[in-house]
Amino acid sequence: MSARRTPPWPLAALFTAGYLAPYLLPTTVGRLAAGLPLTATQAGAVGSALLLGSASAGFLLASRVDRAGARRAARVGLALAVLGYGGAALTDAVPAVVAGAVLGGAGSGTVTAVAVSGIAAQRDPHRVTTLGLLGVSALAGALCLAVPHLGPGHAQPLAALALTALAVWPLTGRLPGRLPGHATGDRPAPAPGGRRRRSAARPPHLRRGLVLAATMPCWSLAQNALWGVSGRIGLVQAHLSESTVGAVFAVALGAGLLGVTGAGALGPRFGRALPIGAGTALIAGCVALSASATGLASFAAGEIAWNLLYPVVLSYLIGLAASLDPHGRWAVLVGSASSLGTAAGPLTGSLLAAWAGFPVMGAVLAAGLLLIAAPVTAVALRAGRGTPAVVEIPVDSPAVPARGAYDTAAAIQAP
Incomplete structure (x- = not known):
């Protein structure tokens, strides 16, 4: 089955369900500290353990999604999320x-892992x-605005994660048993003598992929250290x-929306290297500005500009990783390496x-x-010698908020 025939919406929905936990991290950590006998640092450690579990699963499945089958792996993951997050929401026992x-x-x-493997097999992974x-930004923004009105306690954000996984479950029926580009017929034919070519044993562009995998934890850690x-x-x-x-974060939601849609509008016009390199440098300035803020103007400028740029650069980085291997192993x-940085960021x-x-x-x-x-940027320049990623967001795409706002009271308790 070709990648073009795979509907993108189930993959986007899985992406949303998988990425929602780190997007809700500050609210989740704050609610854990406020609703359980935990200090802010201990609650942050629980959030880090959650994301370490996510990263470990990603590393374990990096080259095994095709063996397990996309539909089966997605359903197992969603079931674990429902049981783990749902169970945590229903108890007050810290262990x-x-x-x-x-578990969640x-x-x-x-x-x-299933989502990014399928996205990498698409003709247009960046899109x-x-x-x-867009999906995870919309849902996270709505939840971060709604959770404060649902009462105190740690259950609400965890229940939201469980219910999201449950809601996505029906879409797994649209997934193939094996992802496009991962089917047995797509694997390299055996070389003379009966041995398979080495390309089947390890992902292509090894050096570029390793550089990207080594730098992403640092990139993600810096973002989430400020975020927390x-x-x-x-x-x-x-x-x-x-x-x-709270008002500043609400405005940042709109700025994040502009960032996500801007990434779609830019597409391949400037390649990948310029958005990634210049965007990361500008984000560094936003981090310094926000962290040194002593009043409304500087605080709002740093937070809003950061939320404008963050999703742009993130979308190009994920698209870059997907472009290195159509089987999705580098993605x-x-x-998963990014999740390690996300886990360590708030602490x-x-x-x-x-x-x-x-x-x-x-x-x-x-x-x-x-x-x-x-x-x-060097990795993006080398990868840019091939076909650039194409990003085309339909004009009628729903307007959604982006990552950048959360429960202010919860943020006070974040590590």
């Missing part, structure tokens, strides 16, 4: 919550990635009220801020982003 979070994280990682980002403490920056350092900080590995930001203050934290994170901008 059970931790176990459920890790493994389910999210499994679902994400489907952008659709998935942004609420505290606004409240403690910029001396803003909770309602004002899964890079996504890293909290420790840096406690050690030297928010401005120094921002400077350190910005310097790290500038350092990794060079290797990821």
